[in-house]
Amino acid sequence: MIELEELTKRFGDTLAVDRLTFVVRPGVVTGFLGPNGAGKSTTMRMMLGLDRPTSGDVRIDGRPYAELRDPLKSVGALLDARSWHGGRSAYNHLLCLAQSNGLPRQRVAEVLETVGLGAVAAKRAKGFSLGMGQRLGIASALLGDPRILLFDEPVNGLDPEGIHWIRHLMQKLAAEGRTVFVSSHLMSEMALTAEHLIVIGQGRLLADTSMAAFIAGNSRSFVQLRSPDHERLREVLRDAGVTAVVTADGSFRVDAGDPAKLGELAAEHRIVLHELTGRQASLEEAFMQLTAGSVEYHAHDAGAEPPPGPEVFAPDPATGRRPPAWGEDWRRRRGNDTEGV
Numbered sequence: 001m002i003e004l005e006e007l008t009k010r011f012g013d014t015l016a017v018d019r020l021t022f023v024v025r026p027g028v029v030t031g032f033l034g035p036n037g038a039g040k041s042t043t044m045r046m047m048l049g050l051d052r053p054t055s056g057d058v059r060i061d062g063r064p065y066a067e068l069r070d071p072l073k074s075v076g077a078l079l080d081a082r083s084w085h086g087g088r089s090a091y092n093h094l095l096c097l098a099q100s101n102g103l104p105r106q107r108v109a110e111v112l113e114t115v116g117l118g119a120v121a122a123k124r125a126k127g128f129s130l131g132m133g134q135r136l137g138i139a140s141a142l143l144g145d146p147r148i149l150l151f152d153e154p155v156n157g158l159d160p161e162g163i164h165w166i167r168h169l170m171q172k173l174a175a176e177g178r179t180v181f182v183s184s185h186l187m188s189e190m191a192l193t194a195e196h197l198i199v200i201g202q203g204r205l206l207a208d209t210s211m212a213a214f215i216a217g218n219s220r221s222f223v224q225l226r227s228p229d230h231e232r233l234r235e236v237l238r239d240a241g242v243t244a245v246v247t248a249d250g251s252f253r254v255d256a257g258d259p260a261k262l263g264e265l266a267a268e269h270r271i272v273l274h275e276l277t278g279r280q281a282s283l284e285e286a287f288m289q290l291t292a293g294s295v296e297y298h299a300h301d302a303g304a305e306p307p308p309g310p311e312v313f314a315p316d317p318a319t320g321r322r323p324p325a326w327g328e329d330w331r332r333r334r335g336n337d338t339e340g341v
């Protein structure tokens with residue numbers, strides 16, 4: 001496993017990594033998320049002994065990277081996919097790595113087949129596409145058959161087939177009992193790949209939890225209803241004291257609602273529904289909710305200002321109080337029109 005304890009890195013005035021403590025365990029894919037500049041690459045570089053911590057430490061199977069006897073057999077990493085000599089063929093690049101690390105020559109052909117580069121093994125790497133370069137980087141990481149794998153943005157530049165392939169490769173490696181730690185900005189892909197998540201913002205740990213718990217804990221479920229009898233449904237919801245918003249596509253959204261109860265309410269009033277969907281917010285929404293305060297670079301555009309207009313949420317008829325407006329800021333930033341019921 002990989003263990004970090006109070007790991008800290010300062011570059012001049014910039015505190016890139018701030019007392020990070022967490023453990024990356026074997027057997028599952030662990031996703032590493034954070035906004036741009038959060039400190040992900042710096043953390044991974046320190047795991048591999050490429051950056052020296054200002055304080056704290058990081059251990060690979062109980063030792064600092066520098067003390068590993070056969071580093072390539074312990075940890076494989078893809079940090080910068082283009083870190084190879086372009087004049088060499090894919091085969092020769094891997095052969096050099098194998099020979100300098102005491103690995104058997106036959107591993108070269110094996111990993112080339114694993115990553116699907118067998119047919120272009122003799123071609124010079126400088127002619128490789130971005131996706132082929134990523135595959136060659138992954139082949140280098142797998143060369144020593146390591147128990148621990150680190151991938152920094154591995155799907156960068158890959159086409160859908162390549163993305164699908166790497167997702168299954170990472171899950172297979174984890175299922176073999178390896179430790180797989182992967183960063184990516186592609187939230188939809190991360191949601192499909194990782195079981196556990198480490199989230200950082202401005203160098204600090206924001207979450208260390210399972211994917212399911214992260215989404216459930218940082219977002220709210222909601223129910224979406226749509227009816228051809230829009231006005232009647234609006235009245236029924238209002239009379240029942242249900243707080244709802246009308247979304248840009250004309251459906252009603254009830255935060256933390258119960259689909260069964262709302263369906264029964266509509267049936268009681270003989271209202272036809274064209275949609276009744278219980279939804280869980282996505283990883284992207286949960287991520288944006290959690291990291292909203294720790295984004296280093298904000299885009300400033302007209303849509304960033306909350307639009308004037310009607311109340312988004314109806315007040316609770318019993319208390320007259322406005323309910324908590326989860327995601328309101330986010331919806332406003334996105335310019336997603338909503339109207340009160």
Ligand SMILES: Nc1ncnc2c1ncn2[C@@H]1O[C@H](COP(=O)(O)OP(=O)(O)OP(=O)(O)O)[C@@H](O)[C@H]1O
Nearest residue numbers: 011014015016034035036037038039040041042043
């Ligand atoms: N060698 C360096 N010298 C000075 N500052 C650095 C150096 N490397 C990183 N930083 C700074 O440290 C912070 C963290 O950078 P890092 O690249 O680790 O973030 P990241 O989460 O990987 O970002 P991204 O998602 O954009 O790749 C940033 O503010 C960055 O500018």
